[in-house]
Amino acid sequence: SKTTIEILHAPTLRISSATMLIFIILLISLALAVRVVIVLATINKGDSEFRQREGETIRSHPPPTRSSHDNRPVKTLVVLGSGGHTTEMLHLLSSFEEVQTLNSGDTSTSMYTPLSYIVASTDTTSINRLAAFDQNTANSSKLRLPKHDATYAIPRAREVGQSYFTSIFTTLYSILYTANIVLIKTRPDLILINGPGTCLPVALWAFVLRVLSPTINISGKRRTKGKIVFIESFCRVKTLSLTGKILWKLRICDLILVHWPEVLQLEREMKAEQKKMMLIDSFIQHDGNASSDVASSESTSEYNASKKDR
Amino acid sequence: FPTLLTVHKLEVMADYMKTVFVTVGTTQFDSLINVVSSVEFLQKIALHGFRRLVIQYGTGAPPALVTVIGHNSSSGTTTVRPTREGCDIDISWEAYRFKSSLEPDMQNADLIVSHAGAGSIMEGLSICKERNKSVTGNNCKKLVVVINDILMNNHQSELAEALDSRGYLYTLNGPLRLLDNDVMARVSKFIPLAFEGGNHKTF
Numbered sequence: 274s275k276t277t278i279e280i281l282h283a284p285t286l287r288i289s290s291a292t293m294l295i296f297i298i299l300l301i302s303l304a305l306a307v308r309v310v311i312v313l314a315t316i317n318k319g320d321s322e323f324r325q326r327e328g329e330t331i332r333s334h335p336p337p338t339r340s341s342h343d344n345r346p347v348k349t350l351v352v353l354g355s356g357g358h359t360t361e362m363l364h365l366l367s368s369f370e371e372v373q374t375l376n377s378g379d380t381s382t383s384m385y386t387p388l389s390y391i392v393a394s395t396d397t398t399s400i401n402r403l404a405a406f407d408q409n410t411a412n413s414s415k416l417r418l419p420k421h422d423a424t425y426a427i428p429r430a431r432e433v434g435q436s437y438f439t440s441i442f443t444t445l446y447s448i449l450y451t452a453n454i455v456l457i458k459t460r461p462d463l464i465l466i467n468g469p470g471t472c473l474p475v476a477l478w479a480f481v482l483r484v485l486s487p488t489i490n491i492s493g494k495r496r497t498k499g500k501i502v503f504i505e506s507f508c509r510v511k512t513l514s515l516t517g518k519i520l521w522k523l524r525i526c527d528l529i530l531v532h533w534p535e536v537l538q539l540e541r542e543m544k545a546e547q548k549k550m551m552l553i554d555s556f557i558q559h560d561g562n563a564s565s566d567v568a569s570s571e572s573t574s575e576y577n578a579s580k581k582d583r
Numbered sequence: 584f585p586t587l588l589t590v591h592k593l594e595v596m597a598d599y600m601k602t603v604f605v606t607v608g609t610t611q612f613d614s615l616i617n618v619v620s621s622v623e624f625l626q627k628i629a630l631h632g633f634r635r636l637v638i639q640y641g642t643g644a645p646p647a648l649v650t651v652i653g654h655n656s657s658s659g660t661t662t663v664r665p666t667r668e669g670c671d672i673d674i675s676w677e678a679y680r681f682k683s684s685l686e687p688d689m690q691n692a693d694l695i696v697s698h699a700g701a702g703s704i705m706e707g708l709s710i711c712k713e714r715n716k717s718v719t720g721n722n723c724k725k726l727v728v729v730i731n732d733i734l735m736n737n738h739q740s741e742l743a744e745a746l747d748s749r750g751y752l753y754t755l756n757g758p759l760r761l762l763d764n765d766v767m768a769r770v771s772k773f774i775p776l777a778f779e780g781g782n783h784k785t786f
Contacts (some may be wrong), residue, residue, distance in 0.1 A: 357701055368786045504786075508701045510741035530786075533745065556705075556781040 312522045341378045349385040350454075350461035350479075352472045353403075361507055362467050363402065365555055369419040387422035389459055391451075391475060396487035425454050430471075452478045460486075461499055467504040468516045476501055480525040504530045507556045511535050521550070532556050589699060600634040600675070604692030606685055606707075608700040611643035614654075615662045619696065620646035625672045627767045628694075636676035637688050641690040646678050654759050661758065665771040686710065694770070695726045696761070699743045699754075704728060708751055714778060718720050725753065725775050732757035750776040 296390040347503045351366065353359045369383040392399045403424060430444040455461070464479045466472040482499030503526045510533045513521060518527050521540060529550045531537050537552050552559075605619045608618050618624055619638060625648075628636065638646055649663035682688070685703075689695055689710045697703040707726040714724040728743040740754075747754040760766055 360702060365786045368783050506701075508739065508742045510745045512738075553785050554782045555785050558779065558781055 278554055309523070312519065343384060346384050346386045348459070348462045349388045350391065350464045350475075351388065351458050352391045352464070352466045352475050353396070354401045354472055354518060355393060357400055357508070358467050358469060358506065359396075359399045359402065361504070361556075362465070363418065365504060366418055366465075367466075368555070383419040385419060385463070388419055389422045389461070390424045391454065392426055393422060393471060394428050400424065400426070403490060419457070423459075425458070427451055427454070448474050451475055452481075455499075456482055456485075462498055462500060464499065464501050465504070466501070468514055470516050473516060473519065476503070476520060500527045501525060502528045502530065504553075505532065505536065507532045509533070509536055513540055534559055548561050597637055600630050602635040602637060602692045603628055603633050603694045603696060604637045604639070604688050605696045605704055606639040606689075607641040607643070607698040608703045609681070610641050610698055610700065610731075612641065612731055612758075613643040614696050614733070615696075615698065615731070615758040616640045616643055616646045616674045617625075617649060617661045618651060618761050620676075620678075621649050621651045621762075622666050622672070623651055623762050625674050627762065629672050629674055631767050631771050633694070634674060636674055637692065638676065638678040639685060640678055640680060642680070651759075651762065666748070690714070693722070693724055695724070697726060697728050699728050699730050699739045701739075701742055704743060704746065704752070707782070708746070711775060712777040712779070717773070721771055721774065721780075723774060725770065725773055726747070726751075727753045727755060727770055729755050729761065746778075749780045 295361060307384060317332060351362060353362055369385050369388075392403075403421070405416075427450055428443070428447050430447040431440040432443075435443070451474045455475060457465075459481065461479075464475060466476055473525035479499040479501050483497060483501075484499075501520075503517060503520050505513055509517070509531070512518075513529075513531070517529065517531075521529055526549065530553045531540075531550060532553060532555070534552060540550055603619075605613060616638065619636070625636070640646055648666045650666050652662040652664055654661050670735070676777055685706065689707060689769060695707045695711070697707055704726070711724045718724065728747070730740040730743060743752070743754045746752050753770055755761060755766065
């Protein structure tokens with residue numbers, strides 16, 4: 274008689290590829306979440322340590338020279354953070370009017386085009402200011418903005434007093450709405466932000482865009498999308514704002530611009546990546562001798578003594 | 584509130600009256616408004632030749648002519664008592680909440696007393712610089728910034744202090760400093776540096 278030999282297979286674990294993908298995404302999200310929690314917990318740790326040091330000479334790096342190979346226009350997305358943030362950003366953008374595109378020789382076109390704005394849907398002040406610039410009616414003698422393409426209004430994540438339960442959904446909606454603008458509708462080469470915290474979702478999606486974007490475009494030249502530049506507020510003389518600190522520690526910005534030497538020194542002491550934070554003199558110019566601008570303990574006491582005499 | 588109307592012999596120019604302009608932007612800064620509308624402050628500025636006071640009081644309470652009684656440091660409130668009419672200090676004054684542009688009032692003022700808001704500071708510095716191109720000496724236009732001493736974590740004062748240490752404006756640590764004995768004298772001797780602003784093209 275024949276003996277039937279049964280071959281017992283080890284039970285196989287079958288996982289669909291979709292499940293695998295979800296699992297991987299969850300793992301990465303968990304890792305990111307843990308990192309964010311650690312960053313937030315230590316975010317203010319460095320400030321008091323710095324206070325005890327003497328001022329040192331600081332130098333800001335010269336601005337990176339534009340690559341001679343890439344003269345294509347830069348698709349730009351600007352976040353207007355309302356109030357003083359909008360004021361500062363518009364002032365900075367007014368310098369774009371004078372930048373030539375190297376290719377065409379047409380001096381009236383900014384190379385940062387098409388230029389789109391993101392505002393909060395409730396920020397009617399900023400929306401009105403943009404409209405006034407379009408019609409050349411507001412302060413037209415002082416600031417001229419480059420031509421802009423579209424303005425996107427993002428719904429608020431949460432209204433004051435809204436229940437925390439429904440806030441989950443409105444926040445999620447707001448985040449996904451932002452993702453749609455960054456990843457699908459605009460896909461900018463460059464994103465400009467200057468706070469406040471409401472610009473963080475835009476920055477995070479821009480980072481995703483950068484990770485996902487193809488780095489070789491059709492003409493064969495490499496072009497990475499989703500570059501992020503954060504400009505700190507002019508009012509931050511001694512430290513970065515909380516938004517700035519978060520962005521600096523998360524390392525997702527290509528460039529962080531500050532206006533005061535002390536901020537530059539404080540933050541660059543902490544991190545090895547020194548080239549990514551630079552001093553700009555758009556609002557105030559500092560002496561070449563940077564040590565005279567740093568509020569070391571020595572110059573502070575001199576200042577107090579001289580103030581009594583004044 | 585009582586308005587003290589004055590009739591003056593003309594100064595250098597027709598309609599010119601040495602003017603103090605107080606601004607708090609869009610904030611509420613009642614302790615400053617109380618101090619600048621007090622008898623004591625009016626006396627001090629009158630001594631230094633000021634004849635007009637314009638107050639932009641933002642979202643706070645409108646000013647009334649008062650006498651300063653005291654100051655509570657922990658709550659930051661300045662206690663005042665209304666003054667009866669008949670106070671005969673020679674100063675005319677007006678007050679309003681907001682205007683679409685504060686520039687004309689800043690242009691007409693000889694002394695600007697401002698809260699520590701960046702917008703007000705930068706606007707004040709720019710106007711001082713323009714006017715001081717043709718005026719020299721102690722009569723130049725100047726900006727005094729009063730820091731709100733009750734705001735927690737007052738990073739706003741960083742900008743005012745940084746600009747003060749560079750000689751562009753004069754900061755005071757709180758509204759009551761305006762009433763210190765020597766402050767107005769020192770302010771009148773203060774000659775600010777012209778704020779040249781930034782390099783517009785850098786960005």
